[in-house]
Structure formats: structure tokens, C-alpha cells
Amino acid sequence: MTAGRTTAGPGALDWTNPLRDPRDKRLPRIAGPCGLVIFGVTGDLSRKKLMPAIYDLANRGLLPPGFALVGFARRDWGSEDFGKVVYEAVRAHARTPFRQDVWDKLAEGFRFVQGTFDDDDAFDRLSHTVRDLDRVRGTGGNHAFYLSIPPAAFPVVCKQLARSGLSAQDGEQWRRVVIEKPFGHDLKSAIELNEIVNEVFPEDSVFRIDHYLGKETVQNVLALRFANQLYEPIWNSHYVDHVQITMAEDIGLGGRAGYYDGIGAARDVIQNHLLQLLAFTAMEEPVSFSSDELRAEKIKVLNATRLVSPLTETTARGQYTGGWQGGELVRGLTEEEGYDPDSRTETFAAITVEVDNRRWAGVPFYLRTGKRLGRRVTEIAVIFKRAPHLPFDATMTEELGQNALVVRVQPDEGVTMRFGSKVPGSQMEVRDVTMDFGYGTAFTEASPEAYERLILDVLLGEPSLFPVNQEVERSWEILDPVIDAWTAADDGPDPYAAGSWGPESSNRMMARTGRTWRRP
Amino acid sequence: MIVDLPSSTTSAVNRKLVELRESGGVMALGRVLTLVMVTDDGGDAEDAIEAANAASREHPCRVIVVARGARKAAPRLDAQIRVGGDAGASEVIVLRGYGPLASEEAGAGMVVPLLLPDAPVVAWWPGEAPAVPSDDPIGRLAQRRITDALSSRNPNKAFEQRRAGHVAGDTDLTWTRLTHWRALLATALDNPPHEAVTGAVVAGETVSPSTDLLAGWLAVRLDVKVKRSPAIDNGGGMSSVQLTRRSGAIELFRPDGRTATLRQPGQPDRMIPLNRRGVPDCLAEELRRLDPDEIYAEALAGIGRISRGRTPVNLVP
Numbered sequence: 001m002t003a004g005r006t007t008a009g010p011g012a013l014d015w016t017n018p019l020r021d022p023r024d025k026r027l028p029r030i031a032g033p034c035g036l037v038i039f040g041v042t043g044d045l046s047r048k049k050l051m052p053a054i055y056d057l058a059n060r061g062l063l064p065p066g067f068a069l070v071g072f073a074r075r076d077w078g079s080e081d082f083g084k085v086v087y088e089a090v091r092a093h094a095r096t097p098f099r100q101d102v103w104d105k106l107a108e109g110f111r112f113v114q115g116t117f118d119d120d121d122a123f124d125r126l127s128h129t130v131r132d133l134d135r136v137r138g139t140g141g142n143h144a145f146y147l148s149i150p151p152a153a154f155p156v157v158c159k160q161l162a163r164s165g166l167s168a169q170d171g172e173q174w175r176r177v178v179i180e181k182p183f184g185h186d187l188k189s190a191i192e193l194n195e196i197v198n199e200v201f202p203e204d205s206v207f208r209i210d211h212y213l214g215k216e217t218v219q220n221v222l223a224l225r226f227a228n229q230l231y232e233p234i235w236n237s238h239y240v241d242h243v244q245i246t247m248a249e250d251i252g253l254g255g256r257a258g259y260y261d262g263i264g265a266a267r268d269v270i271q272n273h274l275l276q277l278l279a280f281t282a283m284e285e286p287v288s289f290s291s292d293e294l295r296a297e298k299i300k301v302l303n304a305t306r307l308v309s310p311l312t313e314t315t316a317r318g319q320y321t322g323g324w325q326g327g328e329l330v331r332g333l334t335e336e337e338g339y340d341p342d343s344r345t346e347t348f349a350a351i352t353v354e355v356d357n358r359r360w361a362g363v364p365f366y367l368r369t370g371k372r373l374g375r376r377v378t379e380i381a382v383i384f385k386r387a388p389h390l391p392f393d394a395t396m397t398e399e400l401g402q403n404a405l406v407v408r409v410q411p412d413e414g415v416t417m418r419f420g421s422k423v424p425g426s427q428m429e430v431r432d433v434t435m436d437f438g439y440g441t442a443f444t445e446a447s448p449e450a451y452e453r454l455i456l457d458v459l460l461g462e463p464s465l466f467p468v469n470q471e472v473e474r475s476w477e478i479l480d481p482v483i484d485a486w487t488a489a490d491d492g493p494d495p496y497a498a499g500s501w502g503p504e505s506s507n508r509m510m511a512r513t514g515r516t517w518r519r520p
Numbered sequence: 521m522i523v524d525l526p527s528s529t530t531s532a533v534n535r536k537l538v539e540l541r542e543s544g545g546v547m548a549l550g551r552v553l554t555l556v557m558v559t560d561d562g563g564d565a566e567d568a569i570e571a572a573n574a575a576s577r578e579h580p581c582r583v584i585v586v587a588r589g590a591r592k593a594a595p596r597l598d599a600q601i602r603v604g605g606d607a608g609a610s611e612v613i614v615l616r617g618y619g620p621l622a623s624e625e626a627g628a629g630m631v632v633p634l635l636l637p638d639a640p641v642v643a644w645w646p647g648e649a650p651a652v653p654s655d656d657p658i659g660r661l662a663q664r665r666i667t668d669a670l671s672s673r674n675p676n677k678a679f680e681q682r683r684a685g686h687v688a689g690d691t692d693l694t695w696t697r698l699t700h701w702r703a704l705l706a707t708a709l710d711n712p713p714h715e716a717v718t719g720a721v722v723a724g725e726t727v728s729p730s731t732d733l734l735a736g737w738l739a740v741r742l743d744v745k746v747k748r749s750p751a752i753d754n755g756g757g758m759s760s761v762q763l764t765r766r767s768g769a770i771e772l773f774r775p776d777g778r779t780a781t782l783r784q785p786g787q788p789d790r791m792i793p794l795n796r797r798g799v800p801d802c803l804a805e806e807l808r809r810l811d812p813d814e815i816y817a818e819a820l821a822g823i824g825r826i827s828r829g830r831t832p833v834n835l836v837p
Contacts, residue, residue: 015714018741019706024815026699026805030707033790061700064707065782066790101778101793108791138788140711172712 028062031459033140034174035068035109035133037126039117039157040148041082042073045180049211050146051086052093053451058106059096060448062456066137068109070129074116082112095449109137117149117156123164130166141173144207144458148180150259151193158200167200178207178458181272183469185263186483187476194469203469207458212273212378213465214450214457216439217413221280221380222289224407224415231405232285234384236359241402243365244381245277246520247409248373252320252330252498253347257338266317266349266479266486269369273378275302275475276467277409278365281380282355291464295471301355302474308352308364311485313512317493318348318503320372325499330372332498344492347371348502350509351482364513368506372498377520378409392428399431404518414438525599530633533599533613540603553581553640553807556631558658559647561587561616567799568646569612574800576610579807582636585614586658588622595619597630624650628657640664640810644803647671649678652685666806668693668799669729679729683820688812694729695816696802700794701734701758701772708770708782709763717742719764722826723751723833731758736822737815738763749829757796760833 020027036054038046057063071082086107091098111129115122133139145166147157161167161177169175177197184190197206212218225231234240247269253260260268279298282305286293308314322332334341348370355365384403397420404418415437420430457465494503501517510516523540525532555572559565565587572583589598595618602612615630617623635641643653643662649672650656653665669692672678682692709717720738724731732748738761739746751759760773768785780794 017706017709018717018743019702019709019738021741021815025809026696026813026815027703027706028699030703032707032711033787061703061792064790065704065780065792066788099793101795105779105791105793136788138784138790140787 028060029456029460029462030062031064031067031456032142033064033066033138034142034144034459035070035130035137035139036144036146036455036459037070037072037130038146038148039072041071041112042075042085043148046148047085047089048093049449049451050148050455051089052095053449053455055086055090055094055103055106056096056449056452057456059094059099059102060452063106063459065105066109066139067106068111068133068137068139069106070111070113070126070133072113072115072122072126074114076114077112079110079112083107083110086110095452109133117153117160120160120163123160123166127164127166141170142175144176144178146178151179151182151184154179154193155196158196162200169205174205174461175201176205176207176458176461177201178209180209182263182267183208183272183472184476185267186480187473190469190473190476194472198469204463206469207454207463207466208468208472209454210272210276210467211450211454212409213276213467214452214454215409215413216448217407217409218277218280219465220415220439221277221407226285235382237361237363239384240360240363241383241385242363242515243278243281244383244518245274245281245365245367245379246381246518247273247369247378248376248501248520249371250326250373250376250499252336252372253333253339254331254336255338257336261339261343261345264317264346264349264483265369265371266346266351266482270349270351270367271475271479272467272472274367274369275305275478276471277380278305278353278355278367279471281382282360282365284359289464291462294464295468298467299470299474301357302471302478304355304357304360305353305365305478306356307478307481308354311482312489314352314509315482315485316348316350316368316503316506316509317346317486318370318496318506319343319345319493320347320370320498321495323498325372330498332495346486346493348373348493348496348506350502350506351479352509353478364515366510366515366517368502368517370496370502374499374501374519376411379520380407380409381405381518381520383515383518392430396428397430399429401432406518412438521602521604523601523603525601528597528599530597530599530615530630533601533615534633536601537611537613540601552579553642553810554634554636555581555583555610555807556641556643556658556662557583557585558627558643558645559585559587561589564647565614568644569614571646571798571800571803572644573610573612575803575807578804581610581642581807582634582639583610583612584631584634585612586627586631587614587616588627589616589618591619591622593618593622595621597621624657628661631658631661635661642666642807642810646799648673649681651681653690654685654687663689664806664810665690666693666803667691670694670697671799675727675729679732683823686817686820688814688817691806691813691816692729693799693802693806694733695813695819696805697730697757697797698734698737699805700797701761702737704772704780704782704792704794705738705761705763705770708772708784713765713767715765715767717744717763717765719744720746721749721760721762721829721833722746722758723749723760724758725756726750728757732823732826733819734758734761735826736824737819738822739825740818740822746826747829748826750832752832752834 283297283301350368400420406416417435421433423429496503598616600614641662642664644666649667653659669679722735735748763770771783774780782790
């Protein structure tokens with residue numbers, strides 16, 4: 001996805017940099033002069049992911065000289081206090097080793113602006129700080145605004161950015177905005193949110209972070225499919241029986257009541273992560289890996305994606321109950337602090353969709369996600385049909401299952417292939433075995449964190465890995481009928497024991513067509 | 521775990537490798553390449569093995585160390601297998617050949633049975649390298665041949681040999697050490713104003729093949745006159761680059777060998793850490809690409825086009 005390198009601004013189009021050459025693969029992409037402003041800098045995401053990612057980028061030499069990081073929050077901090085917080089976050093969570101000289105140079109570009117979102121004065125100070133950075137650090141008027149804040153605050157922050165002139169781009173300078181999920185909670189709210197953001201920032205300046213797309217393994221789905229001769233011929237309904245996409249967490253939802261209660265697993269995960277993974281798995285080959293072509297194919301496949309009816313049988317939802325999970329006594333959702341004791345919020349959701357095109361007609365895609373499941377795992381499993389004829393006695397292949405190709409997105413990133421093999425011995429007996437490719441064993445340590453890749457792409461203005469509003473809105477269109485049906489139903493989510501693989505209804509949903517969930 | 525196999529043969533080594541895998545499962549099969557290191561038997565070999573182990577964290581590989589022992593000795597092969605914690609993410613096989621087994625031909629003969637099937641072979645000479653690496657018996661086995669002129673006793677002479685004997689697939693760590701410099705310069709030109717560069721001056725230590733190479737690269741890429749000058753009081757190696765443009769010069773200089781300053785007209789000075797790179801770091805970069813590096817070949821050829829300046833470039837801003 002590095003093709004079509006872009007540099008900022010108009011006029012850059014007819015300029016070829018004589019020092020660059022597509023054959024020169026050593027040269028990394030370093031961002032041009034720029035700065036990053038983080039709103040909600042005191043939050044968890046900012047400390048655990050963003051700050052360490054910025055340091056890691058600096059350590060790898062991928063940030064421009066003179067890079068600036070501005071924090072904006074309510075806390076009464078000075079720039080030094082802010083520096084200390086970043087320091088602690090970096091020491092605790094950075095991926096690459098700590099180097100004092102890298103840190104010192106990076107820390108010179110830290111600024112902190114104290115204020116609330118409705119405070120005109122604070123945004124004027126921020127505007128002043130940003131202009132000052134252009135003068136002192138040479139950030140060149142290029143700034144990205146990372147909104148690590150609840151979506152309810154987007155309108156006021158966007159308005160403030162427009163009012164204080166911070167969002168105004170002129171000439172070759174750029175201003176970009178980065179937003180995190182949730183991108184709304186249904187189609188209507190997503191459209192509203194997009195309108196609010198697009199009023200201030202044109203769509204090509206909006207970067208929606210879906211951190212799954214920054215993961216090496218997800219990008220590897222494209223490499224696996226389109227760089228190899230081996231898989232593409234069988235990647236269709238002739239050979240594929242069905243596809244299971246799973247994102248499971250073993251943790252519960254304590255402490256997230258404010259966000260999660262009333263939202264639920266389907267909105268939280270299926271709408272964005274799982275449908276994006278589906279798009280990567282099912283899309284046609286893009287003409288090139290430029291962001292426009294890639295998005296065109298993703299949108300095409302999402303447009304062809306439909307729910308399978310009847311929803312009462314093809315979807316399942318659950319809510320975890322308390323009990324012993326992995327040696328630990330855990331509470332059920334309704335007993336967790338902050339949740340309505342009668343909460344009907346689902347913590348497990350599974351849906352069935354089909355992709356109505358020639359390649360996939362008749363192949364169900366099962367998507368499931370949940371909290372407090374058996375273990376933390378995200379994977380895409382493509383399950384193949386059985387061989388049409390087995391020249392063996394039935395007893396020889398009793399233990400032979402269906403061939404499968406599993407892309408392990410996290411943890412233990414890699415690809416597993418499952419196929420039958422002869423059991424050693426004098427008898428012909430075939431049993432399932434697995435063949436394994438592990439990122440960790442083939443390219444250890446080289447994989448950057450998803451946020452490193454995504455932040456760098458924002459600064460470079462490289463949009464391939466960010467969903468556009470059309471994708472977001474289409475994903476809601478797919479999911480909304482499920483949510484509506486669940487809301488309309490009399491019964492709530494089915495209970496399931498913490499540490500299990502979800503409610504019985506999700507197994508029934510598979511059994512309906514004679515299939516079973518894979519244990520990931 | 522370290523397993524010593526004194527007075528051994530390569531088939532015994534192979535048997536032992538299989539045995540270790542079956543009994544302990546200590547060796548994963550995800551090796552992506554075979555790295556053959558050629559050194560003289562001694563302390564330097566250990567440093568090089570350590571660098572290879574560090575690089576193996578990014579590129580799990582089988583490392584075969586051909587450590588040439590005394591030539592005036594009875595023929596003997598002492599082998600050693602290191603796996604697990606003693607070998608990073610790789611498996612290391614040390615082959616110490618004595619007498620006739622210390623020759624280049626015999627070294628290659630010992631390496632062949634231990635190469636991983638189908639995986640690329642990279643040869644690396646951490647110290648002295650043959651005059652023409654691609655003609656060396658071990659060099660001929662490899663797709664990629666890595667040398668390091670700087671670690672040779674006479675860097676300028678070694679570098680001259682590299683230039684004269686270059687074929688596709690050769691690289692030298694003098695080139696790898698320049699990647700950050702080149703990236704910073706290329707990024708500086710990415711940004712407006714997009715003007716043509718009309719001339720360049722590159723300064724560094726008098727004996728610094730990397731500095732020559734950067735000048736050669738600029739001469740080819742920019743197609744302008746490039747002057748290579750000595751620098752006074754620098755922190756070693758490369759010290760400064762100046763690219764002349766109509767609106768003023770882009771300057772990138774590193775007076776202390778640690779922190780670089782980027783100076784552009786109408787903009788504040790920008791500082792960035794730019795340490796001299798260590799061998800493990802360079803090796804890891806080398807192993808990332810296994811195809812021939814055409815840009816390096818062009819840069820080598822470009823050295824013939826640079827002019828030499830005598831006046832040292834003063835780095836005091």
C-alpha cells in the first residue's frame with residue numbers, strides 16, 4: 001500500500017523528487033514537517049497507545065525533525081507536567097527500547113494547553129501555540145488533530161476548531177482530523193456525525209481510525225490473496241463452504257458502563273472491525289493498491305453484503321453471567337458497577353451475512369464477537385468444502401474434517417492451514433493436522449504496532465487504511481435491521497457463562513445449516 | 521543450549537540438528553534464510569555471532585559461522601550447535617575448520633549440506649572480505665553478499681575493491697549506514713519549494729567510504745556537480761551535506777556524531793538524533809531486502825563523477 005506516494009498540497013503533483021526511486025526500497029517514508037494535537041490527552045488510549053506509538057515512530061526515525069505534540073485537556077498542567085506524563089507512558093508501553101537522545105529531541109516539541117471544549121479562550125491559546133510551533137519548531141503549518149474524545153463532544157470541538165481558524169488549510173499547508181470509533185450508533189447518527197465533521201474538514205482530511213486495519217496480519221490478507229497463485233483459484237463459492245470471523249475478548253466490561261451500556265457488542269465491534277475484516281476477505285482484486293482503488297473494492301463488496309433471514313434464527317446475542325473464569329471469580333454484566341441491573345445490552349453478538357455476487361453466492365459469512373469468552377482471539381477462518389469424492393473407506397476418513405485456512409489476526413499473528421494427513425502406521429487412516437506460519441517466527445519483532453502505522457499514515461496523508469464515510473454508513477445499513485429486530489423482540493440476550501464460547505443460541509444458529517463454530 | 525561436536529562431519533551435524541528438533545522441539549521451522557558468516561577464528565567471531573543473533577530477532581534464520589582456524593594443522597572440523605537462549609531467534613552452527621579445511625573451497629563444501637532448503641542464502645564477511653566476493657566459493661552460493669569496508673584494516677582499499685568488483689547482489693554496510701541520511705535528505709526535497717538542486721557539497725572524515733558513497737549517490741540522482749570535502753572536528757564518519765537551490769541551501773549537518781541539524785531558508789533549525797548505526801542494526805536492514813540493490817550500484821558508479829575538495833568544511837553553525 002505504498003504505491004502512489006503523495007506529498008502535501010497542490011503543485012506537488014508534477015514534482016518528482018530526484019532522490020526518490022521506486023527501486024530504492026531502503027528509504028523509509030518520513031513525514032514532512034508537522035505537528036499533532038491530541039484532544040483527550042489524559043485518556044487511556046492516549047497514554048497506552050498514542051504516546052508510545054509517537055515515541056516508537058521517533059525512535060525509528062520516521063517523524064520529521066522538529067515534530068511537535070500538543071496535548072489539550074482540562075487538567076491544570078504545565079508543559080513539563082505533560083512531558084512527565086508522556087515520559088511515564090512511553091517508559092511503560094513503548095515497543096522499542098528507550099533512548100535518551102531520541103526522547104530529549106522529541107520532548108522539546110511538547111506543549112500543553114489547558115481548557116475545556118466550550119472555552120473560546122483555550123482554543124485561541126491553542127491556535128496561538130500551534131502558530132508558535134510553526135515559528136519555533138518549523139512545523140510548517142501542517143497539523144493533525146486527534147479527537148480521542150467521546151463523539152458527543154465532536155460538534156463543539158469541530159466548531160471551536162473552525163472558529164479559532166485552526167481547521168483552515170491554505171496553500172500547501174494541511175490540517176487533518178483523526179477520529180476514533182464509535183462512528184455513530186446507527187445509520188442516522190452516523191450521517192449526522194459525518195455532516196458535523198465534514199462541515200469543518202473535507203472528507204479527504206478526515207481519518208477514521210479502525211486500529212484493526214493497521215495490523216500487519218490484516219494487510220497480509222491482501223498479500224496472501226493477491227500475491228499468491230495458491231489461494232485465489234479456490235477463494236470462491238466453488239470451494240469455500242463458509243467463513244467464520246471471530247473477535248473474542250476474555251475481559252469483561254467493568255468500568256466501561258458509561259460507554260457500553262445500551263450500545264452492545266454488535267454496534268461496538270461488528271459494525272466496524274468485523275465488517276472491515278469481511279471486506280478484506282471477500283473483496284475482489286483491486287486494480288492497484290492505491291487508496292481509491294482499494295476503497296472502491298471494499299465499498300463494492302459491502303454493497304453486496306446482505307443479512308440472511310429470518311433474523312431470529314440467523315443471529316444470536318448473549319450476555320455473560322457471573323462465575324468462575326480461568327481461576328478467577330468474575331461478575332456478570334448486570335452485577336458490574338454502573339450497569340442497569342435489568343440491562344439488555346448484549347455482550348455477545350453473532351450474525352449471518354451473505355455476499356451477493358458471483359464469487360460468493362451461497363456462502364454464508366458468520367461474524368461473532370463477545371466479551372468474557374474463552375480467550376482473547378481474533379481470526380478469520382475460511383472453511384472449505386469436503387472433497388467431492390473420497391477414494392477411501394469411510395472408516396479411514398472418520399477423523400477427517402473440512403480443510404480450513406485461518407488468518408490469526410491476534411494474538412500469535414499468522415496463518416494456519418488445516419488439512420488431512422495420513423496417520424503413521426500400517427493402516428490407511430487420515431486425520432486433520434495443521435500447518436502453521438507464525439509472524440513471530442518468520443519476522444520477529446519487526447511488526448510495528450497498529451497505531452504507529454496509522455499515525456504515520458495520517459501524517460503522510462496516506463488514506464488507504466482508513467474507512468471513508470461511505471463504508472461507515474453502509475456498515476450501519478447492514479447492521480441496523482439486526483439491532484431493530486433485537487430491540488423489538490420480547491426476550492433479552494441469552495445468558496452465557498463467563499469463560500465459555502457464548503450462548504447456546506449461537507450454536508443453534510450454526511446448527512441450523514448443519515455447521516458448527518470453530519473453537520478458535 | 522550449546523552442543524559441541526568435536527572432530528565431526530557435516531552429516532553428523534545434520535543428524536544432531538534433526539535429533540535436537542525431535543527431542544526438544546527447540547528449533548522452529550519458520551526460518552526465512554540462511555546466513556553464512558565467514559570470519560577468522562577468534563574474538564571477532566563472537567561479536568559477529570551476537571550481531572547475527574540480534575538481527576535474527578527480526579529475521580529468524582539459520583546462521584552458519586565458518587570460522588577459519590590455523591592452516592598449518594591437521595585437517596579437523598570442530599562443530600558447535602547453539603539453539604534456544606544462546607542463539608537469539610536463530611540456530612547457530614559454528615564450523616571451525618583446521619588445516620586444509622580452513623580453505624575457502626573446503627569452507628563452501630561444509631556449508632552446502634547445511635543450507636536450508638529453498639530459502640535464500642546470504643553471505644556476510646564481518647571483517648576482511650575477499651577481493652571479489654562474488655568470485656569467492658561461499659559468495660557464489662549466496663544471492664546476497666554483505667561486506668563491511670569500514671571494519672577492514674584498510675577501509676579505503678577495501679572500498680576500492682568493492683567498487684571495482686561490484687556485481688548485482690553485493691552490498692556493503694558503508695551504504696547501510698547512510699540510510700537515515702538519505703531519508704532525511706529525500707524528505708527535505710519532498711516538501712516545497714520544489715526547486716531543482718544546482719550543486720552539492722558533502723563533507724566527512726578523510727577516510728570515510730560512506731561519505732564518498734553519499735556524494736556518489738547525490739551525483740547520480742541529482743546530475744549536478746558534487747564536491748567531497750574533508751571536515752574538521754567531526755564526530756566521525758559523515759558530517760555534513762549541503763544542497764544548493766535557488767532560494768537557498770538545504771543543510772544537514774552532524775558535528776558531534778550524534779545529533780543532526782536540518783537548516784532550510786526561512787525555517788527554524790530543526791534537530792534530530794542521528795547516531796552512527798551499529799552493526800546489528802545495519803545487518804537487520806540488509807536482511808530485509810534480498811534482491812539486488814540497483815541504487816547502491818549506481819551510487820558506487822557515481823563516485824567517479826565527484827570532485828575532491830581540499831578545504832575542510834567548518835561545521836560550527
